[in-house]
Amino acid sequence: MLKFLSTIRQKDATKLFAAISVALFLCIIVNSRNDSTSRIRKSAVEHIAKNYSAWHNCLMKNISKYDGNSIELWKNLGAGIKLCESIEEMKGLSIGDYSNSDETKRHILPNRKILSVIITLGIGHDTAAEEKLIKDLPHGSEFFGADPMHEINEDLYTKLPGKYFPFAVANSSGFFEANVLHNVSYTTKTVVTIDIIYFLKNLVKKTFIDDIWIDAEGAEYGIFDYFFNGGKFDENGITFCQFNIEVHDPKDQQKKLFHDFIFQLLKDRKYAIYRPVQGYHMRLFMVNFANEECVYKNIL
Numbered sequence: 001m002l003k004f005l006s007t008i009r010q011k012d013a014t015k016l017f018a019a020i021s022v023a024l025f026l027c028i029i030v031n032s033r034n035d036s037t038s039r040i041r042k043s044a045v046e047h048i049a050k051n052y053s054a055w056h057n058c059l060m061k062n063i064s065k066y067d068g069n070s071i072e073l074w075k076n077l078g079a080g081i082k083l084c085e086s087i088e089e090m091k092g093l094s095i096g097d098y099s100n101s102d103e104t105k106r107h108i109l110p111n112r113k114i115l116s117v118i119i120t121l122g123i124g125h126d127t128a129a130e131e132k133l134i135k136d137l138p139h140g141s142e143f144f145g146a147d148p149m150h151e152i153n154e155d156l157y158t159k160l161p162g163k164y165f166p167f168a169v170a171n172s173s174g175f176f177e178a179n180v181l182h183n184v185s186y187t188t189k190t191v192v193t194i195d196i197i198y199f200l201k202n203l204v205k206k207t208f209i210d211d212i213w214i215d216a217e218g219a220e221y222g223i224f225d226y227f228f229n230g231g232k233f234d235e236n237g238i239t240f241c242q243f244n245i246e247v248h249d250p251k252d253q254q255k256k257l258f259h260d261f262i263f264q265l266l267k268d269r270k271y272a273i274y275r276p277v278q279g280y281h282m283r284l285f286m287v288n289f290a291n292e293e294c295v296y297k298n299i300l
C-alpha cells in the first residue's frame, strides 16, 4: 500500500513537473512573441532607417548640384531617381504596377491583411487601375474618387465599388480653370473645387490614407507644401503612406515650385521617390518611411 501510494505520488510529481515545464515553456514563448512584435511595432521606422538613408544619400549625391537650378532639376531628376531606386537597400520594396489605358499607378500592397483606403483625385473616364488594385487588396478596403465631370466617372467609380464625389479637389474651395476630359476631348472648363483638408476630414472622413492618386491638372502645385513636415497635412493629423502624383506640364515659375517641393521633401526625410515617368508631365511615386503604421504595414 505504501509502495503503491508512493508510486502515485511519484507519478503525480512527474506529471506536476511536466505541467510546470510546459507552462513555463508556453509562458516564455508568449512573452517573447509579445516582446518581438511590440519591438517591431515600436521601431518600424528605425528598422528601415539605414535603407532610407542609403536612398537619400544616393539621390542627394546625384541631384544636389541642381539645388538652385529648377530648369536643370526638371531635366535631370528622373535619371537620379532611377539610379537610386535600384540600389541594394531598395530591393526589398515590392512596388506593384496598376495600369489603365494611358498610364501606370504604383502601389505597395500591405504585408498584413489590414484594410486600405485609396483615394483618386481625377478619374479621367478610366478606372482600370482601381479595378486591378481592388482585387489585390484585402476585402473591405475602401475607394473614394473625385472628378468634376460626373458623366461616366460617377458610373465607373461607383461600380468598383467606390464612393464618388462630383468636384475637383484643391488647396481651397472655389473655382479652378481646368483641362477636363469632356466627351472625347480635353477642353478648358471652370470647375468647382473643394478644399482638400475639408474633403478628407469631413467628406471622406479618413486621416490615415494608404495611397492617394493625384491627377489634378495643375492644382497639385497649390498643395505641394501641404506634404512638408509641419505642413497642412501634419497640422490636421493626415497621413499618406504612399502617393502617386502627376506634375502637370510646368511653366518656368512652376518648375521653381517643383524644385522647392523636391528639395524640401528631401530635407524632411519623410518620403522616398520612385518610378519617374516624364513627358510634358512628370509622374512620381512617393513612399512614406517616417510613419510607424505605414512602415509596419507596407515595408517591413
Ligand SMILES: *[C@@H]1O[C@H](CO)[C@@H](O)[C@H](O)[C@H]1NC(C)=O
Pocket (backbone or CB within 6 Å): 030, 031, 034, 035, 038
Ligand atoms: C505585451 O506587452 C505589453 C507591454 O510590454 C503588456 O502591456 C501586455 O500585457 C503584454 N501582453 C501579453 C499577452 O503578454
Ligand SMILES: *[C@@H]1O[C@H](CO)[C@@H](O)[C@H](O)[C@H]1NC(C)=O
Pocket (backbone or CB within 6 Å): 061, 062, 063, 065, 079, 080, 083
Ligand atoms: C546621376 O545619375 C545619372 C543616371 O545614372 C547619371 O547619368 C548622372 O551622371 C548622375 N549625376 C551625378 C552628378 O552623379
Ligand SMILES: *[C@@H]1O[C@H](CO)[C@@H](O)[C@H](O)[C@H]1NC(C)=O
Pocket (backbone or CB within 6 Å): 051, 088, 089, 090, 091, 092, 093, 299, 300
Ligand atoms: C534594406 O537593405 C538591405 C541591404 O542592406 C536589403 O537586404 C533589404 O532588402 C532592404 N529592405 C528593403 C525593404 O528594401
Ligand SMILES: *[C@@H]1O[C@H](CO)[C@@H](O)[C@H](O)[C@H]1NC(C)=O
Pocket (backbone or CB within 6 Å): 183, 184
Ligand atoms: C461627343 O462626341 C461624339 C463624337 O465626336 C459626337 O458625335 C457627339 O455629338 C458628342 N457629344 C456631345 C454632347 O458633345
Ligand SMILES: *[C@@H]1O[C@H](CO)[C@@H](O)[C@H](O)[C@H]1NC(C)=O
Pocket (backbone or CB within 6 Å): 171, 172, 218, 219, 220, 221, 222, 223
Ligand atoms: C492654391 O493653389 C494655387 C495654384 O493652384 C496657388 O496659386 C495659390 O497660391 C494656392 N493658395 C494657397 C493658400 O496655398
